[in-house]
Amino acid sequence: MHTTTALFYVFSAVLLFASFRVITARSPVYAALYLVLAFFSASCVWMLLRAEFLAISLVLVYVGAVMVLFLFVVMMLDINVDSLRVGFWKHFPVAAAVGVVIALEMALVLMPGFDVRTAPEADAAALKLGNTKLLGIEIYTHYLYPLQIAAVLLLVAIVAAIALTLRRRKDSKYLDPSEQIKAKKADRMRLVKMAPTVELPPAPEAATGEKA
Structure with missing residues (x-):
């Protein structure tokens, strides 16, 4: 061995x-x-x-x-x-049967790939490229569209996860960026007209009596 x-x-x-x-x-x-x-x-x-x-x-x-x-x-x-283990042994036979079926299906799919006799003869020049480069060439040539579809599905899943977990608290304060962009000068500042001179208030009576 x-x-x-x-x-x-x-x-x-x-x-x-x-x-x-x-x-x-x-x-x-x-x-x-x-x-x-x-x-x-x-x-x-x-x-x-x-x-x-x-x-x-x-x-x-x-x-x-x-x-x-x-x-x-x-x-x-x-x-x-x-609480998570309640009913474990009750459902164990069904789970074991499903696991065996999945293992047999995977074996039927993967076992032909391990048969060296049926594998095509690889080019000697291609073998020198390395495993990683060959995998990249295979993915981005023969499986380009499935790769793009998988990327779009992952993007949709990420957006859906963010949308489902997004919660807005009533007591939290936040600013809306769209409202900030739409803001104008007239909304931020208001001009008030005032008289140029202001009349002085009359003097107190006690102060005028002392002066007399």
Whole structure:
């Protein structure tokens, strides 16, 4: 057995163990940490399969951003885990059956790609470009329109998430930028005409009596 094959089985075993602990850990913090371990193990497997771009993307995007957000939310919120686990074993058979069906469907789709005999012979010049560059050429040539559609869908999802979570408090004070742009000089300043001279008020009677 080669070193690469041994490492593949080790990382795969760690990945399966961490994935199992994600759904069985009682603490949500431990579940999130096991998910981080699962992501790291998956990235190591992808590195062994020479998919460097996917491995680095998994670490940077999911471990570096998404999981940090998950941990921050889980640690800041007081989640009642006992109420979430009510009826777990009641629905476990249905969930397990659905999981097995999904795993079989993914296996049917992905297994033909691992058959080296049916794979076309790759050009020697193309292999020198590297995995990341080949992936970029494939995405931006054959899958350009699906990529643009996915980008538009993500943009719509971001705008919808902001619109759904936007709440205006009644006691908060804010300025409308459109009203500021429409403001004119007459709305900001008002000229008042006043007389040039003002009559002095009469002197008090006590002061006039003392002078007399």
